[in-house]
Amino acid sequence: xxxxxxxxxxxxxxxxxxxxxxxxxxxxxxxxxxxxxxxxxxxxxxxxxxxxxxxxxxxxxxxxxxxxxxxxxxxxxxxxxxxxxxxxxxxxxxxxxxxxxxxxxxxxxxxxxxxxxxxxxxxxxxxxxxxxxxxxxxxxxxxxxxxxxxxxxxxxxxxxxxxxxxxxxxxxxxxxxxxxxxxxxxxxxxxxxxxxxxxxxxxxxxxxxxxxxxxxxxxxxxxxxxxxxxxxxxxxxxxxxxxxxxxxxxxxxxxxxxxxxxxxxxxxxxxxxxxxxxxxxxxxxxxxxxxxxxxxxxxxxxxxxxxxxxxxxxxxxxxxxxxxxxxxxxxxxxxxxxxxxxxxxxxxxxxxxxxxxxxxxxxxxxxxxxxxxxxxxxxxxxxxxxxxxxxxxxxxxxxxxxxxxxxxxxxxxxxxxxxxxxxxxxxxxxxxxxxxxxxxxxxxxxxxxxxxxxxxxxxxxxxxxxxxxxxxxxxxxxxxxxxxxxxxxxxxxxxxxxxxxxxxxxxxxxxxxxxxxxxxxxxxxxxxxxxxxxxxxxxxxxxxxxxxxxxxxxxxxxxxxxxxxxxxxxxxxxxxxxxxxxxxxxxxxxxxxxxxxxxxxxxxxxxxxxxxxxxxxxxxxxxxxxxxxxxxxxxxxxxxxxxxxxxxxxxxxxxxxxxxxxxxxxxxxxxxxxxxxxxxxxxxxxxxxxxxxxxxxxxxxxxxxxxxxxxxxxxxxxxxxxxxxxxxxxxxxxxxxxxxxxxxxxxxxxxxxxxxxxxxxxxxxx
Amino acid sequence: xxxxxxxxxxxxxxxxxxxxxxxxxxxxxxxxxxxxxxxxxxxxxxxxxxxxxxxxxxxxxxxxxxxxxxxxxxxxxxxxxxxxxxxxxxxxxxxxxxxxxxxxxxxxxxxxxxxxxxxxxxxxxxxxxxxxxxxxxxxxxxxxxxxxxxxxxxxxxxxxxxxxxxxxxxxxxxxxxxxxxxxxxxxxxxxxxxxxxxxxxxxxx
Numbered sequence: 027x028x029x030x031x032x033x034x035x036x037x038x039x040x041x042x043x044x045x046x047x048x049x050x051x052x053x054x055x056x057x058x059x060x061x062x063x064x065x066x067x068x069x070x071x072x073x074x075x076x077x078x079x080x081x082x083x084x085x086x087x088x089x090x091x092x093x094x095x096x097x098x099x100x101x102x103x104x105x106x107x108x109x110x111x112x113x114x115x116x117x118x119x120x121x122x123x124x125x126x127x128x129x130x131x132x133x134x135x136x137x138x139x140x141x142x143x144x145x146x147x148x149x150x151x152x153x154x155x156x157x158x159x160x161x162x163x164x165x166x167x168x169x170x171x172x173x174x175x176x177x178x179x180x181x182x183x184x185x186x187x188x189x190x191x192x193x194x195x196x197x198x199x200x201x202x203x204x205x206x207x208x209x210x211x212x213x214x215x216x217x218x219x220x221x222x223x224x225x226x227x228x229x230x231x232x233x234x235x236x237x238x239x240x241x242x243x244x245x246x247x248x249x250x251x252x253x254x255x256x257x258x259x260x261x262x263x264x265x266x267x268x269x270x271x272x273x274x275x276x277x278x279x280x281x282x283x284x285x286x287x288x289x290x291x292x293x294x295x296x297x298x299x300x301x302x303x304x305x306x307x308x309x310x311x312x313x314x315x316x317x318x319x320x321x322x323x324x325x326x327x328x329x330x331x332x333x334x335x336x337x338x339x340x341x342x343x344x345x346x347x348x349x350x351x352x353x354x355x356x357x358x359x360x361x362x363x364x365x366x367x368x369x370x371x372x373x374x375x376x377x378x379x380x381x382x383x384x385x386x387x388x389x390x391x392x393x394x395x396x397x398x399x400x401x402x403x404x405x406x407x408x409x410x411x412x413x414x415x416x417x418x419x420x421x422x423x424x425x426x427x428x429x430x431x432x433x434x435x436x437x438x439x440x441x442x443x444x445x446x447x448x449x450x451x452x453x454x455x456x457x458x459x460x461x462x463x464x465x466x467x468x469x470x471x472x473x474x475x476x477x478x479x480x481x482x483x484x485x486x487x488x489x490x491x492x493x494x495x496x497x498x499x500x501x502x503x504x505x506x507x508x509x510x511x512x513x514x515x516x517x518x519x520x521x522x523x524x525x526x527x528x529x530x531x532x533x534x535x536x537x538x539x540x541x542x543x544x545x546x547x548x549x550x551x552x553x554x555x556x557x558x559x560x561x562x563x564x565x566x567x568x569x570x571x572x573x574x575x576x577x578x579x580x581x582x583x584x585x586x587x588x589x590x591x592x593x594x595x596x597x598x599x600x601x602x603x604x605x606x607x608x609x610x611x612x613x614x615x616x617x618x619x620x621x622x623x624x625x626x627x628x629x630x631x632x633x634x635x636x637x638x639x640x641x642x643x644x645x646x647x648x649x650x651x652x653x654x655x656x657x658x659x660x661x662x663x664x665x666x667x668x669x670x671x672x673x674x675x676x677x678x679x680x681x682x683x684x685x686x687x688x689x690x691x692x693x694x695x696x697x698x699x700x701x702x703x704x705x706x707x708x709x710x711x712x713x714x715x716x717x718x719x720x721x722x723x724x725x726x727x728x729x730x731x732x733x734x735x736x737x738x739x740x741x742x743x744x745x746x747x748x749x750x751x752x753x754x755x756x757x758x759x760x761x762x763x764x765x766x767x768x769x770x771x772x773x774x775x776x777x778x779x780x781x782x783x784x785x786x787x788x789x790x791x792x
Numbered sequence: 793x794x795x796x797x798x799x800x801x802x803x804x805x806x807x808x809x810x811x812x813x814x815x816x817x818x819x820x821x822x823x824x825x826x827x828x829x830x831x832x833x834x835x836x837x838x839x840x841x842x843x844x845x846x847x848x849x850x851x852x853x854x855x856x857x858x859x860x861x862x863x864x865x866x867x868x869x870x871x872x873x874x875x876x877x878x879x880x881x882x883x884x885x886x887x888x889x890x891x892x893x894x895x896x897x898x899x900x901x902x903x904x905x906x907x908x909x910x911x912x913x914x915x916x917x918x919x920x921x922x923x924x925x926x927x928x929x930x931x932x933x934x935x936x937x938x939x940x941x942x943x944x945x946x947x948x949x950x951x952x953x954x955x956x957x958x959x960x961x962x963x964x965x966x967x968x969x970x971x972x973x974x975x976x977x978x979x980x981x982x983x984x985x986x987x988x989x990x991x992x993x994x995x996x997x
Contacts, residue, residue, distance in 0.1 A: 042971060043978045052971075060967030066955075069970060073977035077984045080977065082926035083950050096842035097828045101820050104849055163878045164871055165851030176854055196886060510889070528889070552889075 157247045202250040222250040232285030234316040257308040261301035269371040279365045280432035281313035287425035290354045299360035300341040339383040340373045347384040355418040362413025369395040504535045504782040511776035513555045513763040520769035526553035554595040560603045568594035596638035607647045609635025627664040637679040650677035668706040679721045683728040692719035714750045721763045734761030740775045826924035847879045929983035944969045945976035
């Protein structure tokens with residue numbers, strides 16, 4: 027007994043743990059421990075040593091995220107991506123991009139499509155990226171000014187294309203850097219910058235958007251920043267030498283022609299249309315035309331004097347082959363050659379040498395596609411052959427015309443959705459009515475008539491078939507704002523859009539020509555809101571600097587300004603335009619008279635104010651914000667008239683109907699609610715949004731509501747039916763504001779992605 | 793079943809091969825929950841935390857080929873910490889831009905502090921790391937332990953049951969329960985230390 031009562035020494039305890047004691051000793055010490063709490067603790071302390079094992083394992087019960095956590099979906103997605111990546115990699119091993127001049131080979135796949143990707147470029151071909159500065163984020167290769175460089179996408183004839191992350195605008199971009207040997211070459215550099223300027227002038231859904239032409243300040247490296255396209259090149263699709271289905275040939279041809287028409291409209295010739303320059307976006311299957319490296323304004327002939335052979339021979343036009351000037355119709359020839367290859371699987375002019383190819387382009391008449399591939403219809407085959415006419419005069423006259431003709435061919439393959447019909451400026455289409463092409467015209471006239479009918483039929487059937495009109499209305503993009511666009515508004519005549527940008531500037535766009543008319547610094551902090559005066563030539567802005575400013579739209583000088591106590595997100599004009607209401611972050615609501623500048627009333631509310639509005643009769647003012655309550659005030663006295671609860675989170679925006687007593691509010695957690703301002707009751711709680719809802723607007727007759735969502739969609743709701751009727755997709759990031767053109771059925775959406783989109787909704791209206 | 797260290801390529805090396813989905817599976821299983829917990833502990837909601845986890849893991853995938861043990865002195869763990877902290881900072885920057893609050897700004901300031909010091913962030917990271925390693929150690933130790941001994945450990949240490957109750961259930965003496973618990977504890981300690989040492993030596997098994 028005495029033996030058992032005696033506490034073992036630490037060495038013995040340690041040996042017990044390590045199974046080093048004899049059986050007898052083990053029994054003895056074990057028996058002792060049974061009743062000696064001191065030794066129980068000592069034993070455990072020795073066993074744990076420097077690791078708090080017990081604490082750690084106790085927490086293991088909550089080691090894994092809960093079953094319902096979004097974490098699991100994320101892990102599953104990442105695992106799937108890894109698996110799919112595996113199958114892609116198996117056959118070929120490295121996915122080195124082709125050695126041609128494409129700038130976008132395999133550009134696909136960044137974020138949403140990419141598994142933890144390997145970086146073939148960094149291992150297979152050592153890339154000279156010495157111009158990059160080291161990045162402070164090890165997840166990146168390095169950085170170029172404020173762009174973090176994630177990987178090499180591809181290699182072009184003149185430079186390398188990188189995937190980068192713009193840390194200022196928080197978006198992924200493609201960056202094209204001119205090769206080092208060309209950086210010293212004036213001609214190459216000139217041409218490179220020309221690419222940037224040329225493409226920057228084009229804003230079209232089928233053209234890769236150019237954001238900026240830049241120069242790294244220290245060593246003067248020139249680079250272009252453009253939209254990152256997730257997808258593949260047409261060249262990749264054609265790699266197997268297989269023809270594409272004829273409807274795809276027509277669709278890709280149509281969208282390419284539409285993109286070309288946007289360039290031609292600005293007097294620019296692409297000059298290098300080839301499969302490697304035609305990107306196909308993986309998510310939408312949309313065509314995006316890229317690499318305006320050789321594009322140049324038609325009236326600029328300087329570069330041709332150099333004798334440099336430009337363009338890829340396989341798709342070159344006869345006039346380019348013999349060194350003559352290329353014009354718009356040369357691009358059409360190249361488009362014809364590309365379509366020929368899509369339709370038959372082989373390029374129309376092949377020879378062992380570049381010179382041989384060029385000779386054939388001039389002399390050889392290829393077999394029509396329908397004879398090589400019987401599934402190609404006669405109209406499609408005829409159109410391709412008309413594009414391949416040796417004489418430019420015999421080809422269709424414009425890219426817009428070709429796009430229209432192809433639309434009719436596409437529709438023969440089945441109903442088409444509006445998303446497939448590219449937007450061609452109305453002015454372009456009108457031009458068609460007079461002349462088609464100078465040669466044989468019968469097909470074109472017939473095609474135009476069928477096209478018009480076919481599109482109408484297709485649109486009609488599409489609308490009947492799907493209650494939700496679909497995800498891809500054509501829209502016009504006002505690109506390249508230097509940051510998030512927090513708000514936009516149509517001028518009363520609908521001809522201009524003013525946009526409020528994160529960098530403190532306000533930009534004025536011409537809607538018709540999609541050109542930037544004016545850009546000025548409005549606030550010292552970001553600009554939260556912008557609104558046109560209903561009658562006078564004035565624009566109101568408010569910003570993070572607590573200022574509210576009225577601008578004269580004739581010269582964009584400040585006509586009047588007020589200072590609130592803190593950042594002002596919500597402002598609105600009274601319907602008669604004599605007053606403004608503003609709500610600030612401290613929850614103070616102000617009403618000012620714009621003529622005298624005097625404050626009419628002010629009131630404090632609980633929580634920050636994010637949105638305000640005036641009722642159509644001017645008698646009420648509404649405010650919403652952090653406290654989740656919709657408050658209505660007397661517009662004269664700011665006495666509270668109603669407070670309406672129901673939102674389960676912050677309310678972002680409030681809007682009165684243009685007629686009647688309704689008022690709509692939107693906010694966190696997909697909330698879209700409509701209230702009766704007279705009774706203070708909730709009328710509708712609309713369901714179907716994705717994520718938080720930022721902005722709301724009524725259409726002019728108060729029958730529909732338009733909302734802008736966190737996930738990047740804008741949604742049109744039919745209030746009578748209480749349902750969404752259309753979803754406008756196109757923005758890559760949150761839609762912070764929706765605005766209506768009072769004069770027509772246009773909606774402007776502004777987004778975190780730095781763009782404003784203008785949507786023509788006349789088809790929904792009636 | 794029995795892999796020797798010699799025949800088994802380290803996970804870190806295997807991760808460089810994007811086609812090794814098994815290696816990625818292991819990595820996601822081991823590091824995913826840890827990243828998630830750490831990010832949640834910085835005050836993010838579930839969905840936001842899952843997004844940031846995804847950003848971090850994608851960045852790791854994109855950058856693992858460039859992770860250089862010789863150069864990145866702090867080792868893999870410190871490297872992962874840097875990426876995570878950067879992604880969190882990006883998240884807070886965006887949030888502050890959209891809607892500035894004092895809490896977010898303070899959090900961002902914390903994230904932007906010079907790394908290295910014994911700050912709250914690094915401590916919390918180390919803690920989550922230890923938990924992750926402990927979970928792994930348990931997976932490794934269990935098959936090497938006599939089942940009754942293992943049970944005695946989990947019932948007392950993990951589930952917090954009193955020793956005499958465990959003793960009754962398992963048909964062993966109370967003293968034997970304490971001894972079993974200490975023996976498994978010691979094995980786990982050794983395993984945790986081994987895993988951390990391997991990581992520090994650049995071997996992510």
